[in-house]
Amino acid sequence: MPSANELSQHGFFGPITASLDWCEANYQFSHYIAELANTLSNFFTLYLAIRGARQLQQESLPGRFVVSCIGFALIGVGSFAFHASLLYEAQLLDELPMIYVASMGIWFLYDCQPGFDLSSTQTKLRIAFLLLFDGLFTWSYAVYRNPVYHQVVFAILIISCAIRIAYLLKWSPVRTRIPDDKKHVIASMFTTGALTFASGFFVWNLDIIFCDTLTRWKQTVGWPAAFLLEGHSWWHLLTGLGTYYMFIGIQYITLCIKDDHRKFSVARRSWLPYVKRLDN
């Protein structure tokens, strides 16, 4: 009996050119979508990105956060295209925005000057540095096409965000601008996000390491229940939710440092947190 992975390697998009392929069987349910669950699970990322951007606009929060939500949505669109086609170009549409959004998070966390306009020389320099970093990564990844290189750089960026937040809250001179109860909320948002993200990474690994076992289980259970065993789809759901929470933590700490903490709080609207403006 062929394994699910050997069912079909060809569909509408032709031979697989991506440098990665996942445990989910290719073209099992559709001639047009290589990995059905891994493709459709990206709708959750899109939902979170659109919802996040709408809330930012409703609360009149800085445009830079909306740009990060657009980047978040692009990851979802790129990932949709990648898992639907397994083409190398689509893989880049998934992987590159991950680096752009994470590096944008670093920019947010290193900008501690008051106000959100982009006119100061320091802000322009930081944006130039960000664009230079993203440009260099894009070029180097086009030359050195090892997906592990992308994964390591992405992990370094996320860990750097976590270290920077810990520094800002505990040791930096700007820590005095944030009262303890709000520091607690920031830490809790970012930690919830990081742990949710890390649990996604754990499942991502399980899906790769135990693919043969999982494939046998899927065939035993049968579809649609077997969709619940698609570990990479769980990675999409968990990292999407984790990113959303980390976004809220980063938005809140940035607003407290660069503006006035008394103007903002974190509220919840149908199960998800968002930064609420108190002065309108």
Ligand SMILES: [Zn+2]
């Ligand atoms: Zn994926």
